[in-house]
Amino acid sequence: MRKSAVMLKKHRIRAIEVSRRRHPLLLIIGVLAFLMFLYTGFLAQQLFDPMTFPIKKIAVDGEFHHLTAKHMQTVVSNAVHGGFFDVDVTSVRAHILDEPWVSDATVRRVWPDMIRVSIREQVAVARWGEYALLNPVADIFVPEPSAIPDDLVAFNGPIGTEEEMLQRFFFMRKILHSIGLHVETIRLSERRAWVVELESGATLMIGRHAIDERLVRFSRAFEHVLKDNWSQIALVDLRYTNGFAIREKMSEIDNG
Incomplete structure (x- = not known):
């Protein structure tokens, strides 16, 4: 024990x-x-002190027709706050995307003192209304009025029909270009009736039904029936089952 x-x-x-x-x-x-x-x-x-690793260089890459690298460098510079480690690249990208002619952008840091930005510029394929533009995927963007190209086809239609009108335009352009005609304006009414105005001054009234079929029928008849006197044609009404009606331009004598 x-x-x-x-x-x-x-x-x-x-x-x-x-x-x-x-x-x-x-x-x-x-x-x-x-x-x-x-x-x-x-x-x-x-x-994270901006004075320790400050951003000294801004590089902008992209193929530009409406933007300029100098302008985009200014946009990025105004959006950069902080040093290399604490600069908010998400915020910088958001500022870049606020530019109407910017379609997409990537922003990344490059050691030790650079921000590199790659920008994809918007491509305008049509005018939407008076002041807006459409890109190839039917997104609307609104640049400065002075920056709107004057050689684009104009769309006039109800809000929400942008994609439908764009896809229809691609088909119309293909058919009409094949016979030497060029679209100037496409109008779609609230009742979904289509009207196409051509650069020649003639108007095609297509209506609401069988849009593609009517255009194809018109293109086949154009060479044989309308081509020789096309400069005198003011309107072609395609809303007939087996044909179309035409209206000629008024002559100077008819105008008095």
Whole structure:
């Protein structure tokens, strides 16, 4: 019994000695961890300080017809706030996309002091109404009126029909170009009736049904029936089942 008590006492003494040896080690570890925490915070503060790694260069890439690299560099420069590590590239991209002629953009950091921007410019394929444009996927964008090209086909139709009108235009252009005619304006009424105005001054009244079939029938008859006197044609009404009606331009004599 005494032997067991003695052994237990020895174990307790050893445990106390081990515990005493651990306390300085734990203290040192704690101090080092605290110092590391302070250093990490200081380092982070330095890294995110705009003066530590400022943005000095802005590179803009892209093939431009309506934008300029100089203008886009100014846009990016005005949107950059902060240094290399804390500049908000998402915010910079949002500012770039606010430009009407910008279709898409990517923004990335280039070590140690550059922001590189790649821009895809909008491609206008048609006018929408008086002041807007359509791109090849029927997205509407609104540039400055002075920047709107004057050689685009004009669309006039109900809101929400942009894609339908664009797809129809692609087909119309293909058919009419094959016989030497060029579309100037396409109008779609609320009742979904189609009217096409050509560069020659003639108007095609296509109606609401069998749009493609009527255009194809017109193109086949054009060479044999209308081509020789086309300059005198004011209107072609295609809303007939097996043919069409024409109206000639009024002569100067008819106008009095």
